[in-house]
Amino acid sequence: DVHLVESGGGLVHPGGSLRLSCAASGFTFSNYWMSWVRQAPGQGLQWVGSVKPDGSATNYLDSVKGRLIISRDNAKNSLDLQINNLRGEDTAVYYCATAADSSFENWGQGTSVTVAS
Amino acid sequence: QTVVTQEPSLSVSPGGTVTLTCGLSSGSVSTRNYPSWYQQTPGQAPRTLIQRTSSRSSGVPDRFSGSILDNKAALTITGAQADDDSDYYCLLDVGGGIAIFGGGTKLTVL
Numbered sequence: 715d716v717h718l719v720e721s722g723g724g725l726v727h728p729g730g731s732l733r734l735s736c737a738a739s740g741f742t743f744s745n746y747w748m749s750w751v752r753q754a755p756g757q758g759l760q761w762v763g764s765v766k767p768d769g770s771a772t773n774y775l776d777s778v779k780g781r782l783i784i785s786r787d788n789a790k791n792s793l794d795l796q797i798n799n800l801r802g803e804d805t806a807v808y809y810c811a812t813a814a815d816s817s818f819e820n821w822g823q824g825t826s827v828t829v830a831s
Numbered sequence: 832q833t834v835v836t837q838e839p840s841l842s843v844s845p846g847g848t849v850t851l852t853c854g855l856s857s858g859s860v861s862t863r864n865y866p867s868w869y870q871q872t873p874g875q876a877p878r879t880l881i882q883r884t885s886s887r888s889s890g891v892p893d894r895f896s897g898s899i900l901d902n903k904a905a906l907t908i909t910g911a912q913a914d915d916d917s918d919y920y921c922l923l924d925v926g927g928g929i930a931i932f933g934g935g936t937k938l939t940v941l
Contacts, residue, residue: 751877751932758935759869759877759920764928773928809876816924817867817882824876 716740716820718810723825730800734825736793736810741820744768744788747813750795752806753824760806764813765793800829833857833925837933843911843940851936852903853921859902864923866904868897871918871935880919881906908938916940 722734736748749764763774765784772784783796793810807826811818834856843849853866860866868881879888881897884904894910904921921933 749930758918759871759922759932761922761930761932764930775929815883816865816930817879817922818869818877819879819882819888821876821879 716812718812718820718822720808720810720822720825723808723827725828725830726800727831728800728802728829730829731796731798732800732827734795734797734808734827736795736822738791738793738810738812741812743786743791748784748786748793749811749813749818750782750784750793751809751811751818751821752804753809754803754806757806762808763795797827800827802829805829833931835921835923835931835933837919837921837936839934840937840939843908843915843938845911845913845940847911848907848909849911849938850900851906851908851919851921851938852900853905853923853933854903855923855925857925860899860904860923862899864904864925866897866899867922868895868904868906869920869922870915871920877920911940913940 717739719737750762763784765772769786781798785794807824809824810822812820836854862884869877871877885897896907898905919936
């Protein structure tokens with residue numbers, strides 16, 4: 715079975731940085747696009763970015779370009795999301811998901827990020 | 832700025848049929864937008880229901896079906912059950928590697 719486990723969330727001060735990780739198992743990680751999706755408290759889902767199977771290309775939501783960086787390590791079956799210069803609007807649960815045909819197939823349970831002073 | 836539109840809320844009686852729609856502010860939705868649908872209950876991760884307009888994900892009951900209807904993506908639930916009471920989100924590929932979720936539909940089964 716596909717298993718995705720996010721980690722690295724927590725309480726961070728505005729302007730700080732955070733690195734989220736997603737550990738993948740149960741499938742051939744290196745064959746899949748991977749994505750991060752976030753959900754602010756009481757709000758809907760928001761795709762933030764995706765990374766190609768070999769890690770050579772990424773796509774990002776315009777509003778997060780330059781602050782959020784997605785990377786992967788196929789040897790470790792791991793996906794990362796670096797968030798810099800954290801703002802209140804980054805407060806959300808962050809999910810990693812496998813991506814195929816412009817949609818998401820499998821989801822992790824999410825990790826919560828709170829930006830507050 | 833492209834916006835994906837969904838009904839904020841809908842209701843259906845148990846056993847009834849309901850259709851949720853997903854539109855684009857910039858024009859019509861087609862299969863080239865690869866519409867997909869997700870179900871989410873409070874405190875839980877989303878669950879994938881439909882991919883590529885009409886392909887049901889593994890384990891999804893056949894009472895859920897996807898289509899294109901009047902230039903919008905549509906999710907139809909036939910024979911609604913109590914545990915279909917959830918939030919539903921559509922996702923559209925708008926080109927350039929960008930995907931946008933709709934604002935979600937809160938479906939009440941009563």
